[in-house]
Amino acid sequence: MTAADRSRAAAHLSKALTYRTISFSEEDLADDSAFEAFLSFLERTYPTVYERMNVTLINKYSPVYHLKGRQKGKLPVLLLGHYDVVPVEENTMTDWKRDPFGGEVHESHIYGRGAMDDKNQVISIMESLETLLHEGYEPDRDIFVAFGFDEEVGGEQGAKAIAKYFEEKGLRFHLVLDEGGAVVLDTVEGVKTPLGLIGVAEKGSSMIRITAYGDGGHSSMPKKGSSVEVLSQAVLNLMRNPMKPRLTPPVRELFHGMAPFLGAKGILLRHVDWTFPVLARILSSSSVMNSMVRTTMAMTMAKAGSAMNVMPQEASVYVNVRILPGDTFEDVLLHMKTVNKDLDLSYEVLVREEASLISPHESEAFKAVERNALKVHPDAKVLPYLMAGGSDARKYEKLSDHILRFSCVRMTSADLDSIHATNERIHVDQLFGMIRFYVELLRDYETSE
Template sequence: MDTMILARHLAEALTFPTVEGNEEAKENFLAFLTRTYPRVHGELSVEVVGTYSRIYRWKGKNTERLPVLLTAHYDVVPVEEGTQHHWTCPPFSGEIREDFVYGRGALDDKNQVICILEALERALEKGEEPQRDVYFALGHDEEVGGKEGAQAMAKVFQARGLSFSYVLDEGGAVVEDALPGFFQPFAFVGVAEKGSSMVELRVQGEGGHSSMPAGPSSVAILAQAIARLTDHPMKLRLTPAVEKLLQELSGVGGVQGFLLRRPRLFFPLLGRSLEKISTMNAMLRTTMAVTRIQGGEADNLLPQEAWALVNVRLLPGDTLEEVLQEMKKIVEDLPVVMKRITTEEASSLSPTDTAEFKALKELIGEIFPKIPVLPYIMAGSSDSRKYEPCSKNIFRFSAVKLTSSDLTTVHGTDERVSLENLETMARFYEELLRK
């Protein structure tokens, strides 16, 4: 595969500002895909869902084998107003510079869209035929919840009684410096996603002039409630996925390796160390973080009301109702009214002892030799959870090798992908299509 052609295709894809509400950009992007990948759009069945999403189907030789589903999305988040000048290249210029393609969507998730279609186009050019049916669900609204895209496509599959051997979406990657104390890269495969719900804390106060306060103000009570919730995090809990992750790390040897080989037995000890690492803490408990707060509009007035929003990230196995009850106990003696604003429960947990996970692990090993493959729980959300009714094997992995600093560009400034990563990702999908 010609890497520069691949890079130019992605670069052009990045020039379409496919943010929420820009329907013209979405239409133009889909037209670009049609003319750039003529064989895909001429030889595969292509179904329109929700106006801007697409289901591609490539028929395979063996109809008795369960099909596979690849997913990706082409919508992108906006560039924060006032930050455009911080970019090395304009965010929607799709510029190739010093072996990188710059632009919003370069890592999330137009790189995946282009590499999947590139692999399909090349396979069709060579006259190849898959061993089983391959579906590709292309979403247009993942960044705003995926209701008209992935959710609608999942309903189409359900209505047809379709089940998939596995679903593969964006999510994990090969990360070079992800775990403190381990000086090697790891390939992280997401096997679950935490739920993200919003809870409101509201306090009513007396109000009045600040020169004559009659007890704690609504702001002071709210601050006390927030401090308590911060000081009383949810309990640590070891899920099967993280247990497997820790066991895979046990090759370090010594006392550390001995403990990691038996993570459930030694969890009381391991947990106290692991919770100090933010990435591990997020995989071991439901977390609570205050993201917004409001109280008072004048310097000399006691606010009658103060409120805060808490983002609750639910670990698989916890429910928002259970967590709400726990939060209420922590502040039960304070006049705080607590209510849910939005509810998104955690996804189900995909097993790692299946033939499907083993096959994915082997493929990753072919593309990234000698790099350990670890299951993990994603703190964020993707379209993949919408397809849970269609498969028990939902995996989240992007075949790119990144550093922690690279990850900060996703939804941030200077989002970019290297030509080397593009070539690797396209090769990953080429090999996957042959399996």
């Protein structure tokens, strides 16, 4: 990229961050003018993309771009991103070094909500296409790009509708690439090599409310077995009896890949098939590692009582379950009931979401992402991994066996912490790296066999 290309790209992301495209769910009274304005900003800023590619709007706000390839019979590629952002909490406004919707650049960082999640991706994809199309880019297969507008609130209106649109067209994809993993630094203790983590699966995120019952009455003469007492016992039972740890293919591969960097500890990882029973116990002490090897349960809200001197007749806790691929929602519910078989409880399913399928890491699609990520970050070790969080990607499961989640951006744990938080920002060099990655990846489909 020339210096002029770089400053233009940085200016485009800056501008993109000034649109308050805060995601809203259907019930919210939304001010959608920001979404319309953002879309016309894209159209103004990337004229070649709009001229050469077919643009369709799904549900008014999700653009789908289509470029026809030279050959028929090759499965197309789909690049994804989303341009909605989470809100900025009112009481954190004063902690921001720069206006979260100002698109300001400070010490080579572009500040603003969406700088890392996920307008950086949207802008990088558009920049790369604009440049390539300008140079007369002609891929061997069809290229599709689609942007969601409600990823942060579940993607029902955006990603889900886009996927349905593709299903109705009978399309299948060679590769679906969404956000998710990144090139991470200093996240695994002892590993100095940057790890390029490509998400090949996501855990399912379900919500269950557990309620315990009691007699109520005045708190001056409390009876045994109150609702809070029973519920507390239930929570303790769940915490003390977690679900069984299990090794899934991407995590096995991740452990193998990390082993050489971890010295003596690495030996356990290298022989993980044998050492897993011991290793799992050690890993349980790290919340990150624990989340990789088992279905986890987190108590996120609890409710009981309405007066300080009255025994509550009901007490309930909300459990966020993150389901490991291989476990099912039914397994989780059965586990909860088994562990608490002596207690009188009711279970209410609020959200039921299974784990995603696992995309293989020994595939052409994975290798293409790996190869081109390494062109930008040659010092990195690329590995598959399992995402504990969720993305739009799972909505595309029917459309491809190769759904990968990766942004080609280097992140320290401080950068990681800024996502959805205060002072979200991206270093301009990281933005340029992302653009280069998409340029290289797309060029791969110009010449591939």
